[in-house]
Amino acid sequence: MEGNQINYQPVTADLLLALGYRKYSGEKLDVYYSSAICGHVGNCVRGNPHVFQVGRRPWIISDNGNQADTIRVINSCPTGALKYMIKN
């Protein structure tokens, strides 16, 4: 699933927040997560446990991973619960 799109449209921060996603800011990459959508399949924590770690607060730390790899992991989320926005 494309982690920077919803229904083939580019995501915006306002849209994601309006849809109930929570923002996890990073220096160059913001990660967004919706607990309501998450199916707890675990692709994210298996994909990079440094960035995605259940039980830690915050459980997503964008700056713990490199941008390309975190985007790869987000794109592996099968439900669309994870989204990202690259910062300028």
Ligand code: SF4
């Ligand atoms: S990969 Fe997506 S659906 Fe699976 S646990 Fe992570 S956020 Fe939830």
